[in-house]
Amino acid sequence: MQALRLALAQINSVVGDLAANSAAIVEWTVRAAHDGANVVVFPEMALTGYPVEDLALRPSFAAASVRALTELATALDKAGCGDRIVVVGYLDRDAEGSRNSAAVIVDGRVTTRYDKHSLPTYRVFDEARYFAPGSCLSIVAVNGVRLGVVVCEDIWQPGGSVPAYATAGVDMLLCLNASPFEQGKDEVRRSIARRRATEIGAPIAYVNVVGGQDELVFDGASFVVGPDGSTWGRSPQFVEHLLIVDVDAPAAPHPDAAEVPGWTIDRVTLPDAAVTGWQRAEPYLAEIASTEEQVWGALVTGLRDYVHKNGFRSVALGLSGGIDSAVVAAIAVDALGSDAVHAVSMPSTYSSDHSRTDAEEFASRTGIHFRVEPIADMVACYVDQLHLTGLAEENIQARCRGMVLMALSNTSGHLVLATGNKSELAVGYSTIYGDAVGGFAPIKDVPKSLVWDLARWRNKSAADRGDIPPIPESSIDKPPSAELRPGQLDTDSLPDYDELDAILFRYVDHDQGFVDIVAAGFDAAVVADILRKVDASEYKRRQYPIGTKVTSRAFGRDRRMPITNGWRDYAALDEV
Numbered sequence: 001m002q003a004l005r006l007a008l009a010q011i012n013s014v015v016g017d018l019a020a021n022s023a024a025i026v027e028w029t030v031r032a033a034h035d036g037a038n039v040v041v042f043p044e045m046a047l048t049g050y051p052v053e054d055l056a057l058r059p060s061f062a063a064a065s066v067r068a069l070t071e072l073a074t075a076l077d078k079a080g081c082g083d084r085i086v087v088v089g090y091l092d093r094d095a096e097g098s099r100n101s102a103a104v105i106v107d108g109r110v111t112t113r114y115d116k117h118s119l120p121t122y123r124v125f126d127e128a129r130y131f132a133p134g135s136c137l138s139i140v141a142v143n144g145v146r147l148g149v150v151v152c153e154d155i156w157q158p159g160g161s162v163p164a165y166a167t168a169g170v171d172m173l174l175c176l177n178a179s180p181f182e183q184g185k186d187e188v189r190r191s192i193a194r195r196r197a198t199e200i201g202a203p204i205a206y207v208n209v210v211g212g213q214d215e216l217v218f219d220g221a222s223f224v225v226g227p228d229g230s231t232w233g234r235s236p237q238f239v240e241h242l243l244i245v246d247v248d249a250p251a252a253p254h255p256d257a258a259e260v261p262g263w264t265i266d267r268v269t270l271p272d273a274a275v276t277g278w279q280r281a282e283p284y285l286a287e288i289a290s291t292e293e294q295v296w297g298a299l300v301t302g303l304r305d306y307v308h309k310n311g312f313r314s315v316a317l318g319l320s321g322g323i324d325s326a327v328v329a330a331i332a333v334d335a336l337g338s339d340a341v342h343a344v345s346m347p348s349t350y351s352s353d354h355s356r357t358d359a360e361e362f363a364s365r366t367g368i369h370f371r372v373e374p375i376a377d378m379v380a381c382y383v384d385q386l387h388l389t390g391l392a393e394e395n396i397q398a399r400c401r402g403m404v405l406m407a408l409s410n411t412s413g414h415l416v417l418a419t420g421n422k423s424e425l426a427v428g429y430s431t432i433y434g435d436a437v438g439g440f441a442p443i444k445d446v447p448k449s450l451v452w453d454l455a456r457w458r459n460k461s462a463a464d465r466g467d468i469p470p471i472p473e474s475s476i477d478k479p480p481s482a483e484l485r486p487g488q489l490d491t492d493s494l495p496d497y498d499e500l501d502a503i504l505f506r507y508v509d510h511d512q513g514f515v516d517i518v519a520a521g522f523d524a525a526v527v528a529d530i531l532r533k534v535d536a537s538e539y540k541r542r543q544y545p546i547g548t549k550v551t552s553r554a555f556g557r558d559r560r561m562p563i564t565n566g567w568r569d570y571a572a573l574d575e576v
């Protein structure tokens, strides 16, 4: 028998903007109520945004979050939603420290709250630095359904609050999440939730954040899974969305346990909620997109939210006619619209004709702003005055381009985009204070081989829709070159990108050592050379702009290596 209508509200909060987030929670609750939902669940820390990082350590911010929660409860009541059960993530603080908490709001007040128990402290997460773990289970019974509340990492750990809830007796778990996107993560989340739902014999409703926050992007993709592993509903990725799912009262409820060792239990029984006049909700099952479409969605969302949430209206970048700047420009067009994208062709003495014509072609296909600023005279000025030759002369070209872009940023307020990809960043193949300038680097976590795949996918998806493919074919097909000296090709100093990416994937993303990589069949001298380059360019990466994480191990907070570092993994070269 239908007992509850659940709404999972995957919303895009702004870190620190308590007033805007609170207003969004009221607005989405009103919508959910309009759709007949009596339980509305928001993501982890929806009220504060996620991750709040060191803001969690500030008592003034925690106090403001708690105050905002009380005001939110009143605002929900005033908006006519007092009879709805609203579950929302926020920051709390008590004598033991800050808490990553979830509040259950009904009738204009908080009836119970849950503090996250399992605090992820690995990769991009530092939660043990910020939060004290909770040890109290919150169970809300309504219309014969006992709802337990957990937060994100709680379902990733085998012990902790999930089995404790199963012992206490629940009919459904509400799981509030802030789970950042990376390739393949969506499927991993669903399989973990399926496993836990099967283990506890109860469905799990999983609601995730959507939107970009600095280098993280959250894809949403909220869902509900049944105890038999079936999917009851699934939201799309990268858009705000309300997933409506009807829940039946359990035919044979698990018994309540009076006590669960190691836990306290807060049980709240609410008066029955209205369930009359419903048509059963049609399950919404968003399609699962291809890898390229998911990564593109992540990069577009990451850039759009960084630009808008930081008050920019437009971006500028150097358009070289090559693949990297073309892909960055195409992402910017999709994120911000062509009128917000300002591209500059900056030919130097060594630039090929096609560098300018391919850039022009991109601009005419997409309608972005385009100008040509030759840099030969500026370069000559430095070269003559400082008597530069070789690498110093090469790098001055990249630095003059960086100066042009920053000058345009200062005069017109554009955010400058750096165009480096993950493979180049790995081996230090960029000029510091040159092409490395900028405020945001959209493809810094995209390996070069994936850059090409994305370009082909984006063009094909445009063609399939009957649109003009944005990226000129010659930008995709030409051999990559920095064009800093006559006839220069990337392959002069690097192996081909497929081999480079395969080695980097092992060393960077999977922490494999020199010996393991060579044992996998790669040439020892090539591997040693690449590993040396990766280690030696750590200083450069630390100064590179942030950009959206899409792989399982992004440079930055996801991979923290010492710059001053006497360890040489490839010293074993002599032994192989």
Ligand SMILES: Nc1ncnc2c1ncn2[C@@H]1O[C@H](COP(=O)(O)OP(=O)(O)OC[C@H]2O[C@@H]([n+]3cccc(C(=O)O)c3)[C@H](O)[C@@H]2O)[C@@H](O)[C@H]1O
Pocket: 391, 394, 395, 398, 424, 428, 429, 430, 431, 432, 433, 434, 435, 481, 482, 484, 493, 539, 563
């Ligand atoms: N440990 C350390 N900590 C702090 N700073 C350190 C440092 N080691 C060097 N440095 C500094 O860094 C400087 C060297 O770095 P940098 O000036 O960048 O120069 P560098 O890395 O030597 O050269 C740039 C390389 O990137 C290639 N590139 C440039 C531009 C675009 C592209 C492309 O295809 O996208 C490729 C170019 O062909 C060349 O191979 C040193 O002169 C020193 O000042």
Ligand SMILES: Nc1ncnc2c1ncn2[C@@H]1O[C@H](COP(=O)(O)OP(=O)(O)OP(=O)(O)O)[C@@H](O)[C@H]1O
Pocket: 317, 318, 319, 320, 321, 322, 323, 324, 325, 326, 344, 345, 346, 347, 348, 351, 355, 401, 419, 420, 424, 435, 480, 481, 482, 483
């Ligand atoms: N002629 C140019 N005009 C404008 N910008 C340029 C030019 N050459 C290089 N740049 C800028 O410097 C970045 C570094 O490009 P470079 O040509 O050195 O190698 P790349 O990494 O292969 O990039 P791309 O594939 O975009 O050419 C470019 O992405 C672009 O933003």
Ligand SMILES: NC(=O)CC[C@H](N)C(=O)O
Pocket: 044, 120, 125, 151, 152, 153, 154, 156, 177, 178, 179, 180
């Ligand atoms: N906010 C969290 O607890 C996130 C951790 C979790 N393992 C995830 O990425 O989904």
